[in-house]
Amino acid sequence: MAAMVPLLLRLVACLCFCFCGALAAPAFLRPPLTHSLSHSPDDYYVTKQPFWFSQRLDHFASQDRRAFPQRYYHFQSFFDRPHSGPIFLRICGEGTCSGISNDYLVVLAKQFGAAIVCLEHRYYGESSPFKELTTDNLKYLSSKQALFDLASFRNFYQDLVNKQFNRTTGEDNPWFVFGVSYPGALSAWFRLKFPHLVRGSLASSGVVLAVHNYTAFDEQVAASAGPACASALREVTRRVDIELASNPVKIKSLFGAEQLKNDGDFRYLLADAAAEAFQYGNPDILCLPLVAAHTPGQDVVDAYAEFVKTFFFGTFGASPQGYNQEYLKLTKSGPDSGDRQWWYQVCTEVAYFQVAPSKNSIRSPGVDEKYHLDLCANVFGNGTYPEVDITNLYYGGSGITATNIFFTNGSQDPWRHASKQKSSPGEPAIIMTCHNCGHGSDLRGCPQSPFQIQGDATKCAKPNEVHKARQQIAEFIHMLLHKGETTFTL
């Protein structure tokens, strides 16, 4: 175990300047943008200065006192009423957390005079309790442990603020919690499990429903693509599957992915490249050339290969490596990648297996349940199986019952079917509907790559959809601040 420290609250400024070039709030599953953001301007983050918090390794074993240093960031420039102003807890998720990202949350913090704090998720970035991420060492990686991390961190930071501003008695500051994607689910679950610690929660594209066979993912890709583009994508899949059966090396090298020995990994890569175009609000970059090439005399497979190599690998920063099971088996923890850790969470807790639907699938029928379960067994050992029912039993899935959680989703985002899309008492839900509204558009604007400073929404096909959602989020915060423990309903 690396860096054992006694379980004493401590605050140590990081001596090294650790900027790892990844997006603070990364993409869901396989964080992209590592390449494009390695040259990112400083204003992608409002702060990148790390601090450290001593976190308990196992919140569920009272006799185990081990702890590890967990990285966090804080930003107080707008915190003008430290005795009563709100504190916004931004949740980082399945990737390196390089700072507090300069998205729409910063605009909200300015509006409400809030401090922002952000905790790196255990096992990712610099916050890994272990240097070797063997399956055995990964056993303390779960959403449940992560929620406890957030709860103890929240109290630690409140104490810190009390000391900083000489507060001896009185009430805590009003806290709000925010997250996009998996951190969006954590944000909702945090309010569910620790309602006394936060007044409200924003679950932006929060995937609160664990799904074993997530066929709706591919169906949403088809719907977001529209008939012409979906048909071109199906033709690509059909022809690639034929090529894979006869000359796998040739077809893989056309896509620059010859390193993927496992045909399943290659099929998954091709499916994911299209899905992420819709998830992150770049439908036209994919569909315009593809539809144009889906005509006699043109080659639609070549056009797709061009998209994958130039945009998905090039601009977007994905790599074939992230799909390679041989690479996922490597157990060294490094600051750059969360792929292995995220797959562990997928294979144990939430699944979201993006399997091909039986009819009208975009992806190859080879991307099936067996592919995913084989990956879990191959990478983490036989018997690894996601406890989807238990996860949903514990949190309630889309039927989560709590108050003051605001759900937002993007209409084109394949993940929205794992979120909560309908309002219920105390849980307002909004869908931003537009041609390129995707994952986390409320906080990040459109597209989500490249990163939009302060969540600039002008490039959303209907900026007003995003503005409406933002206005309602602000009303939600305003009401909870001024009326305390009431219940907000749209």
Ligand SMILES: *[C@@H]1O[C@H](CO)[C@@H](O)[C@H](O)[C@H]1NC(C)=O
């Ligand atoms: C808190 O108290 C200390 C010691 O009395 C003082 O030096 C410091 O300025 C005070 N800080 C604030 C924010 O009032």
Ligand SMILES: *[C@@H]1O[C@H](CO)[C@@H](O)[C@H](O)[C@H]1NC(C)=O
């Ligand atoms: C997932 O889908 C496969 C193929 O349709 C089916 O055999 C399996 O039972 C499903 N698993 C679950 C947990 O629903």
Ligand SMILES: *[C@@H]1O[C@H](CO)[C@@H](O)[C@H](O)[C@H]1NC(C)=O
């Ligand atoms: C896992 O199961 C497979 C298939 O049943 C078997 O071939 C392999 O030896 C097992 N591996 C381990 C490490 O037990």
Ligand SMILES: CC(=O)N[C@H]1CO[C@H](CO)[C@@H](O)[C@@H]1O
């Ligand atoms: C497509 C979809 O689920 N739309 C929902 C968006 O959110 C509104 C408000 O909750 C619902 O009424 C819609 O059904």
